[in-house]
Amino acid sequence: MSELEKKAKKFIKRLKRSSGWFYFNIVVRVLQSLLLVGVSLLVLGGSLGLGIGMGYFAYLVGDTKAPTKTELQQDLGDITETSKVVYADNSTIATIRADLMRTTVPADQISDLVKTAVVATEDEYFYEHKGIVPKAVLRALISEVTGIGSSGGSTLTQQLVKQQILTDETTFKRKANEMLLAMEVEKNYSKDEIVALYLNVSPFGRNNLGQNIAGVQEAAKGIFGVNASELNLPQAAFIAGLPQSPIVYSPYTNTGELKENFDAGLQRKDFVLFSMYRNHDISKKEYDEAVAYDLIADFKPKETANQESHEFLYDAVMNDAYKIVAKKLAQEDKVSDEDFAKEDVYQNYLYRAQSKIANSGYTIHSTVDKNIYQAMQDAVTNYGYMLDSDSSVEVGNILMENTTGKILGFVGGRNYEQSQYNHAFSSKRQAGSAIKPVLVYAPAIDQGLMGSESRVSDYPANWKAGEDKGKKIVNATNSGSSTFQTIRESLIHSNNIPAYHIYQKTLDEMGSTSAVYDNYLKKMNYPNLPSWEYESAPLGVPEVTTLEQTNGFQTLANGGVYQEGYLIESITDSQGNKYYQHEANPVRVYSKATASIMNDMMRSVVEEGVTTNFLSNVNNISWNLGNADWVGKTGTTDEYVDSWLVVSTPSITLSSWAGRDDSQPTDSNAGQRTAQYMAYLANAIYQVNPDVIGVDKEFKLDKSVKEYKVSDLTGAKPGGRMTVNNTTFNIPSNTTTSYWAKGGPAKVSFRFGIGGTDSNYVDYWKSAIPKAQTNTRRR
Incomplete structure (x- = not known):
């Protein structure tokens, strides 16, 4: 083999060896490329999925407007909280009837142990997240898309939002809104504020009275008898565990008795303690000691809830409160006065007002003086029998402060258990001659038609119109004294014929049959009745309440200025903020001169004693009380069905109506019985508060007279x-x-x-x- 062939073979061998490596490299590179492509696809797919998920989330919350902090405060603060009614001195009259007992406390009045326990149990990453935990969001998204698994894992902030703002539905749309709102809460509130809000709104089962309770303060007081700021570690752990299943973990039954077995609550407490230990919130020693602590010994024994006797006072104050809040709610909704006056609209707002008052933690501050009110109740209990003739007679009384219109006390009736009908505020009865000072005499004097000693006919006279046309006008005891009496004398004797003539002259001079009502009584909120235009109006045919009569005399005693009688001074929320404040709206009805002249003449009514022996009765009971400058007027209706007596001093007006609920007659001594009862009522008030009567003050003629x-x-x-x-x-x-x-x-x-x-x-x-x-x- 030539040298050339040898070299060729070596080249081919090397080429074969290099080709295998080449193919190997090719394979490796292909695999690498495929891996890169796969990873790229996964990334792209994940990004696409994330994008789709975010788009879906945006779609779900697209119609949810991010609330302002003010709106969040309103929503998060809209909790069911126990309200109450108090006397003028802020002592409690009653808690307002509601299904849930709740008291809100500021964050600094809640033990840090409770806050720590709740966070450790409900949301261990609470101080790290911004309202939501991303992995929980992803889990919820997968659950919604696939229908597999649970969408739970809400943060403490989300739980707060769900409880206060959203519904309990389980759709992802609600969950998405919950997440959005949770993030908004985190932007506007500190972590400590969020924990405090959660603890103030959460349910905590029952207390030792068997009442449903909410809020950490009610839980601390109702289970352990301490404030939320005073809880020890095991107590705090027990309370922190309750919101997950309040009724199951509560140690009490619905009657306030300790359950036979409350292991579930104790085991939950131990779980909370372990969560705190696991999170390094407490030491091993603290954990062991808290687990071993005899918590059962701290549970309060069963108690019986005070059966508050609400009676007339509670009902009267609440009725006014409902009207006030209903009006405010309508104003907030920009409902016109005309629409609000419609019965269906009014009833709707009245219903809303009842719910809001019962569950908003309000304190309704009444004008009622506790001691005076109780003295008046004692007086009607002890001396109400004096009003009776052959049968039991009912009564309604009001004590009003002249300068303000404050109702300091009242009597709604003889016995609330027998009849809940309030004769001070609800009962409408014919006004009788007690209406004459404000309807007849004061307007005529105010118009300059007569003076105190002018003369008026008391000769027999007949009605000129109506069903009684042609019949005699009669006085209480006769058909006329056949003389011209002075104006003062006619008032002292309460004669009807002079009142008829004076009223007719006033209407004639003023040019309208409704002129007296329109110019005088309407300003004092007397009811708008057709009977004011009757010939018989000055005899007291129109029906009025005891409150309306009282306010008329208050106006005269207050120099002619009407101050509407009222029972509610203010309504405050649980933080002491004013939801409502009574604002005085004084209305001048009569001139100062007219009012002072009327008081001078009504002093003669009381001192002369022709129609009432009130002053002599007072003097027999208390000489000092008799020295007060008493003025007033009596009134009776046909067959002595109604008996009125309204008296004033410069400080107060005290009124009385007495009669039978079935409007049956009594007898001619009804007025004297009323005077005797009123003397004892006035003395009862004087004994508990001598200053309120104003015995050292005197009505004086105004300098303009x-x-x-x-x-x-x-x-x-x-x-x-x-x-x-x-x-x-x-x-x-x-x-x-x-x-x-x-x-x-x-x-x-x-x-x-x-x-x-x-x-x-x-x-x-x-x-x-x-x-x-x-x-x-x-x-």
Whole structure:
């Protein structure tokens, strides 16, 4: 073999060897390429999947608007929390009836042990994440797409959002919104605030009264009898474990008794402690000691819930609270007053108000003085029998502060157990003669139509219209005294014929049958009734409540300024923020002069004692109380069905209605019985609070009152001569002082008074002029 052939063979061998390596390299490179392609596809597929997932997430939350912090505060703070009603001194009247007991406390009043225990058990990565845990999100997405597995793993923040803002549905759309909102919560709240919110809203089973409880404070107090800030480690661990299954883990039954077996709750407590130990929140020693701790000894024994006697006070305050909150809710919804007045709309908001009040942790601050209220209840219990005739008589009373309209106390009835009908605020009865000061006398004086000593006819008269047309107008005891009385005398005797004439003259002068209501009573919120335009209106035909009567007299006692009577001073939330605050809205109804003249004349009503012996009864009971400057007016209706007495001092107005619920007659002594009862009621109030009556204060005539010397025969300017039936005589010069709000007495004339016929005036002139003072001449 030539040298050339040898070289050729070697080349071929090398070529064969290199080809195998070559193919090997090719294979390796192909595999590498395939691997790279595979990895690239996986990355691209993952990216595509992630993109699809993110797009799906964006689609699900696309219609969810990120809330502002203010909106979050409202939503997260919208919790079921126990509300209560309190007296003016903030002592509790009652907790408001609700299914869940809850008290919210600030974060710094919650033990750090509870916070740590909750985080360790519910969300160990709580202080690391921003509201959600990514792997949990991925797990939830896979579960939603494949239908395999669970979408659980909510963070503590998500649990808070789910409980307070979202529903319990299990769709991924809700889960996606939960995640979005959880991240928003984390942006706006500190971790400590989020834990505190969670602990304040979570349910904790039952307390030792058997009541359902929520919020860590109620749990601490209701299970261990300590505040949330005072819990020790095992107590904190037990409470932290309750929210997962509150009723199962609770140590109490629905009657407040300890369960026969509460191992489930104790085992849950041990799990919480282990979670804390695992997270290095507590040491091994602390863990062992807490596990060995005799927690059962700390459980409070069963107690019986106080059966609060809500009675008239609770009902009255709550009725007003419902109306106030219903109105505020409607205003928040921008509902017009016209729409709100519709019955279906009003009832809807009233229902919403009841739910909001019962579950919002409100404190309703009433105006009611605790001691005064109790004294009034004791008085009606001890002296209510004085009102009875042949049968039991009901009663309604109100004590109102004149300058503010605050209702300091009231009596709703004789016995709440027998009848829950509130005769102070709900009962509408004919006003009787007690309406005369505000309806008849004050408007006429305010219009300048008469002074205190002007004269008005009390001669027999007949009705001019209506069903009783042609029938006699009668006083309580007669058909007329056949004379012209002074305005003051007619009020003292509460005669109906003078009131009729004064009212008709006022309407005639004002030019409208509704003028008195429109210009006076409407301003004091008296009901708008057609009966105000009846001829019989001044006799008290319109039906009013005891509250409305009280407010009318309050207006006069307050210098002519109406302050609406009210029971609720404010409503505050659990943090002390004002949800509602009563705002005074004083309305001038009568001039200062008119009001002071009326009080001066109503003082005569009380002091003369013609229609009431209230003052003499008071003096017999308490001389000091009798020294108060009492003014007032009585009222009765036909057959003594209703008996009214309203009295005032410069400080307060105290009212009373008495009668039978079936509107059956009583007897002619009804007024005297009312006066006796009222004397004891006033004394009961005085004994517990001497200052409230204002015995050292006095009604005084306002400086704007005009004082005129008038003839005590005619009420007109004194002096002059008069000719009657061809007889001329000098009018006696005896004078008296008459008080006028505006205008003044006219010169004497034949028809010098209000009402009466020509023959009435002839009769009066003839009988009133002593023969010795006549100067007769024939024409």
